[in-house]
Amino acid sequence: MKAHVYVTLKQTVLDPQGQAIHGALTKMQYQGIEEVRQGKYFVLTLSDSLDAAAAKAEVERIATDVLTNPVIEQFTFHLEDAN
Template sequence: MKAHVYVTLKKTVLDPQGQAIHNALKKMQYQGIEDVRQGKYFELRLDDTLDAASARAEVDRIAREVLTNPVIEEYTFELE
């Protein structure tokens, strides 16, 4: 089983890297881009002995305690 974890800055936190990318896209004349937010992606390979509920709980705990800074970041994840 795999877990895909996506970490992004909270909407209330300024994202200078996302803003720089957005500005570059505008200068390159890409159309229709309203905003850019950058983030991090993690792929976790999980032991086959975990059932779906245990895997979900463990990934949630890892994302919350290790992969994110809860003051400025939020996360989502999906199991495959």
């Protein structure tokens, strides 16, 4: 089983890198882009011995304790079966 974890800055936190990317896209004349938020992406390969509930709990714990700074970042994730 794999967990795909997406970490982004909270909406209330300024994102200068996202703003720079947005500015570049505008200068390059890409249309319809209202905002860019940058972030981090992790793929965790989980043991087959974990059931879905245990995997979810473990990924949430890892994301909260290790992958994010909970003061300024938030995360979402989804689990993917290996089969």
